Amino acid sequence: MTTVADTTAAPIEGTPDDEFDTLIENATMRRKPVRLSLDGELRGEYELVKDRIAQRAAKRDAARTAAAAAALTGGGDTRLGTKTPEAPPADERDPEQDHLDELVEKMRAKAxxxxxxxxxxxxxxxxxxxxxxxxxxxxxxxxxxxxxxxxxxxxxxxxxxxxxxxxxxxxxxxxxxxxxxxxxxxxxxxxxxxxxxxxxxxxxx
Structure with missing residues (x-):
């Protein structure tokens, strides 16, 4: 059985002239806000503190990984008197996090x-x-x-x-x-x- 294509679909209609004129009159150009931190000293200190926090976080992650691996293998070597390494708390807050937060607020005030x-x-x-x-x-x-x-x-x-x-x-x-x-x-x-x-x-x- 041959299927005949439906040619009765409604035609595509454009926007009416009066509505189009109104849209043009009310048209606006795209905008984008840009925040710039203009205090170079604060930016430099922020990067240093952030880097130190990241290094300590990496050490804590390594310690947790070592503790988990030791737990899977049965702990430390009893012949050598070693103990299973303890993992640092997962929610441990870095001692410099408050300082980093303060730097962010200071930079925001000058941005x-x-x-x-x-x-x-x-x-x-x-x-x-x-x-x-x-x-x-x-x-x-x-x-x-x-x-x-x-x-x-x-x-x-x-x-x-x-x-x-x-x-x-x-x-x-x-x-x-x-x-x-x-x-x-x-x-x-x-x-x-x-x-x-x-x-x-x-x-x-």
């Missing part, structure tokens, strides 16, 4: 929230065209560093500055911020700016 916002495709492409890839003056070939289609030295900071909407980025404020950012902090801002401008959203349609 401003910067709001990065996407721009329209027209604005983004205008900014992109203002930073064309560098070319070898002799051969005319594009600099290998700029194969992505823009000047990799000037476009990223221009994108970051253009994408920041809070606080207001005056020339003086940007100069101060830019002078204090290390590569990791700048990359955090640049990745956020690239995300709201160029990367796909994780939405269910």
């Amino acid at each position: 401003p929230t910067i709001i990065v916002q996407g721009m329209s495709s027209t604005e983004y492409n205008r900014l992109l065209q203002a930073h064309p890839p560098r070319k070898d003056p002799t051969t005319g070939r594009v600099d290998p560093r700029d194969y992505d289609g823009y000047n990799s030295a000037t476009f990223p900071p221009a994108l970051v500055r253009a994408s920041i909407v809070k606080p207001t980025m005056t020339d003086a404020r940007w100069a101060k911020l830019d002078a204090k950012l290390d590569d990791t902090q700048f990359d955090k801002l640049y990745n956020a700016a690239a995300q709201v401008n160029r990367r796909d959203e994780d939405i269910p349609f």
